[in-house]
Amino acid sequence: MTTVICPYCFDRAPAAKLPYRCLMTPSGVRGGAPCGPERDDVWAGFMGPSVPPAARMRGPVFLPARGVAALAAGVRGGGSSVSCPGCGVTTPVRVCRSCHSDLPSDYCDQDSRIIALVGAKASGKSTYVSVLVNELNQRVGQSYQAVLAAMGQSTQQRDKEMAEDLYDRLRLPDATRPAALGFNDPLLYRLSVPRRSRMGSGTRHTTLVFFDAAGEDLAGAEAMDRYTRYLSAADGIVLLVDPLQLGSVRDRLPVHDGPPLPVVETPPRQIAADLAAQLRAHGKGGSRGRVSTPIAVAVTKSDMLKPLLDPHSPLLANAPHTGGAFDEDGRLAVHEEIRSLMADWDAGALVRQLELDFAELSLFGLSALGAPPPADAPADVPKSGPRPVRVEDPLLWLLVRRGLLPVRSAGKGRVK
Ligand SMILES: Nc1nc2c(ncn2[C@@H]2O[C@H](COP(=O)(O)OP(=O)(O)OP(=O)(O)O)[C@@H](O)[C@H]2O)c(=O)[nH]1
Ligand SMILES: [Zn+2]
Ligand SMILES: [Zn+2]
Structure with a gap:
């Protein structure tokens, strides 16, 4: 099991337990509306008061359904994208579960x-x-x-x-x-x-x-x-x-x-x-x-x-x-x-x-x-x-x- 330590707050978590952030990209599929930004108070709280209110609005953070996360974590070579439950578009962006900082795409593939x-x-x-x-x-x-x-x-x-x-x-x-x-x-x-x-x-x-x-x-x-x-x-x-x-x-x-x-x-x-x-x-x-x-x-x-x-x-x-x-x-x-x-x-x-x-x-x-x-x-x-x-x-x-x-x-x- 891969253990990831957040380089920003040092929370330690199994890679499979890390949430994802929706990129709010249009799907291109007819009728599919992209997700809108949501206030990320966890992240804003971690970053401190210097973050202007507009910047607190970010792509929604979600935990994928259990089976999906395990499957994605099992895929080697950074291929762990999952679909956002809100809009259905896939995202590869993982965030720390404790401070919601975005982690680089290949950060979670190894200890x-x-x-x-x-x-x-x-x-x-x-x-x-x-x-x-x-x-x-x-x-x-x-x-x-x-x-x-x-x-x-x-x-x-x-x-x-x-x-x-x-x-x-x-x-x-x-x-x-x-x-x-x-x-x-x-x-x-x-x-x-x-x-x-x-x-x-x-x-x-x-x-x-x-x-x-x-x-x-x-x-x-x-x-x-x-x-x-x-x-x-x-x-x-x-x-x-x-x-x-x-x-x-x-x-x-x-x-x-x-x-x-x-x-x-x-x-x-x-x-x-x-x-x-x-x-x-x-x-x-x-x-x-x-x-x-x-x-x-x-x-x-x-x-x-x-x-x-x-x-x-x-x-x-x-x-x-x-x-x-x-x-x-x-x-x-x-x-x-x-x-x-x-x-x-x-x-x-x-x-x-x-x-x-x-x-x-x-x-x-x-x-x-x-x-x-x-x-x-x-x-x-x-x-x-x-x-x-x-x-x-x-x-x-x-x-x-x-x-x-x-x-x-x-x-x-x-x-x-
Ligand atoms: N003789 C010698 N001087 C060095 C060497 N490396 C760094 N220095 C000197 O040490 C100074 C400080 O180096 P930095 O790398 O900026 O040190 P730092 O610890 O990052 O500095 P701060 O971030 O300001 O705390 C340099 O400007 C050089 O004058 C070295 O290998 N040999
Ligand atoms: Zn963190
Ligand atoms: Zn979405």
Whole structure:
């Protein structure tokens, strides 16, 4: 049975139980009058007072007769259209039963996995997501025979605009824009990977939902209800840590010719503690007081750390992904390297906090750009374009944890 998690309110429902929305299209059949709009108070209530009264009038929402829904849900490949009981015209549009948000047409054909992305302001979230999507569709996708397709118009549009900026115009995301990925704009993708089993080969599809939670919004009792629901629905968390936010890293870096260091925001240790507190308060505290949700903590902008690294550091080159399997030994090497770097940073407070709070923790280091932005043009991508290093590791590790990708450990000489 396919379980769908609404990317807007995080309600979890079996796909077959999701209502449909009539598109109010004329049937073309003589005498067949199309449905008229109805007030959708459920949706309007969810969206809040900013929705003008006229926009509350929408196509009627209906639950198909039982047998029909089961039949439609059984049809593979997105062919699940049903006839509206009001006008008889078929509609493929599914809505969330709890908030009545429309779901992209192919959203309900596979299970959903929510990946929460958390990071302080300017920690590199937008750049990371765009470069990650690009890598998953190119180098990494090729290794795993995987495809990542944007779902729904708003994700497709955002991807296109960000890619044009980063790869064609060589511009960094605009710092003055409002929150990069607002809460009403989760990024929705369908990840398709080959499925090999004794039953033969096929393809496994998973819906990936990315959200950006600005770390500073997680603090204290004011944390919105929605953040909390989002975090507790998450299958995995990627926490981005900007090393330039850590006093001891800033002090240790040689005087460099890159752009000026960013202003200090909420300390990463505070974000990690708030995150754990939120998750614990919502039933994610496992035994021994640690949170059970897997968390990938990634130090971003690793290109800036080069002066602190050994020339053979595993942080300086991408994982090989040989044979379409995740390199577990490489991950461990990166984890240890970041762990020992962090032990020196602010007396190891962040890593201590993380290890006390999270049961499944892996540390990563990545650079979305591969080099600092040019000193004379700090709003630009380096002239050579983004040359990402290890940008895919945190997400791949989370997918491996969920059994969605094969893993290889040379020490044990096996692929799982
Ligand atoms: N050196 C280096 N700097 C980076 C990298 N990625 C991002 N940056 C810098 O970090 C800044 C912020 O990046 P964004 O991707 O906008 O960060 P964000 O977390 O989405 O920012 P907000 O949405 O404003 O919170 C960029 O303008 C760059 O200056 C990287 O890989 N290396
Ligand atoms: Zn919903
Ligand atoms: Zn109708």
